[in-house]
Amino acid sequence: MSWEVSISLNKNKNNLGQPPKPLVAILMGTKNGEQFLAEQLDSLETQTHQNWVLYASDDGSRDSTLSILDKYQTKWPDGKMIIRAGPQQGFCVNFLSLACDPAIRADYYAFCDQDDVWLSDKLTVAIQNILENQENALPYVYCGRTIYVDEELRKVGYSPLFTFPRTFRNALVQSIAGGNTMVFNHDVKTLLERVGPVNHISHDWWLYQLVTGVGGDVFYDPKPQLLYRQHKDALIGGNTSIVARCQRIQMVLQGQFRIWNDINIAILCSIKPLLSHGSQETLDLFKKMRSADLKDRFRLLEVTGLYRQTWRGTISLLFAALLKKI
Incomplete structure (x- = not known):
């Protein structure tokens, strides 16, 4: 059976x-x-x-x-x-x-x-x-x-x-x-x-x-x-050590975070009709903020209301926005 x-x-x-x-x-x-x-x-x-x-x-x-x-x-x-x-x-x-x-x-x-x-x-x-x-x-x-x-x-x-x-x-x-x-x-x-x-x-x-x-x-x-x-062959690890944090900063500086956002935004835009009205607005503001000049970039970041779950993460988000690496 x-x-x-x-x-x-x-x-x-x-x-x-x-x-x-x-x-x-x-x-x-x-x-x-x-x-x-x-x-x-x-x-x-x-x-x-x-x-x-x-x-x-x-x-x-x-x-x-x-x-x-x-x-x-x-x-x-x-x-x-x-x-x-x-x-x-x-x-x-x-x-x-x-x-x-x-x-x-x-x-x-x-x-x-x-x-x-x-x-x-x-x-x-x-x-x-x-x-x-x-x-x-x-x-x-x-x-x-x-x-x-x-x-x-x-x-x-x-x-x-x-x-x-x-x-x-x-x-x-x-x-x-x-x-x-x-x-x-x-x-x-x-x-x-x-x-x-x-x-x-x-x-x-x-x-x-x-x-x-x-x-x-x-x-x-x-x-x-x-x-x-947590082992050497793990595809994604814990990322909590000082070394891991430094590696994440390096990834931001090298533009990896921005590349990830390029991929995320493209996929989300492809299913935009499924998103709620508020999510569509947030996505549009996020796209606009990434290409704005420095003054408008921080203004739009505030308007968009993006945030991370820790103060370190929020600082890194501001840092990435400053360098236009977001």
Whole structure:
């Protein structure tokens, strides 16, 4: 009996008389992840919310990643894991190829990295939060802090605690949470399908911009629910050290931040009719501010109301605007 069929039967029959647990589609992107993949898959096994299906999109691994996935697929119930070939256009497109696929259907969806470890209540906490706070037909994303660990899972710190509102004015200039923390409702999935895969800087930043841009809600949980492994091969790390901060300043000076904004603005303009009226105005002001002279640039920056989640971030934003590197 397939996993999908067994789920359907469970929905029609519950010995305890309780409502069926929501189905979660876990969307995992993999590539050459043999070193840590098994630990992540083990952590999925220990989730207190067990009604999930894992979709693993492998982006051309040349190590034993596929063998590890095959091993767990054989061990798990039929249909518990679905393995597919990724588009091989980078990690962002790989994740979005799953999120935008109309054939993948569930109640909720969770991005999953190949090298983290989920705490056992991660899905339970996220789903409960969504159920308690989402509004009908409104895109809703749960995300949050992480516990930074080294390659041996020794704790080395926490990701920053962000407390300012999660709005489009923040999302334009900052990504606040990793995709590995994100769980979202079906309204977000429908929105992603409508837009289709885009070649953004990262799938998590894109989700933050898209959902806030259309007037959806983003919840940021101050309590971490996963171990975020920091290692030399990680595509995106914690970026909290002094060295990392200096590297970010160098990136601003070299124009990388401006290039990212060029990409973000082009993609957002391509879906402008989907954005709320306020988001459209903010986007237009942001575009105008980037090409204005110094005096008008700071005036428009204030009018646009862009902000980052920390005072250091806000100073770096002003610094970038001063140098026309925004």
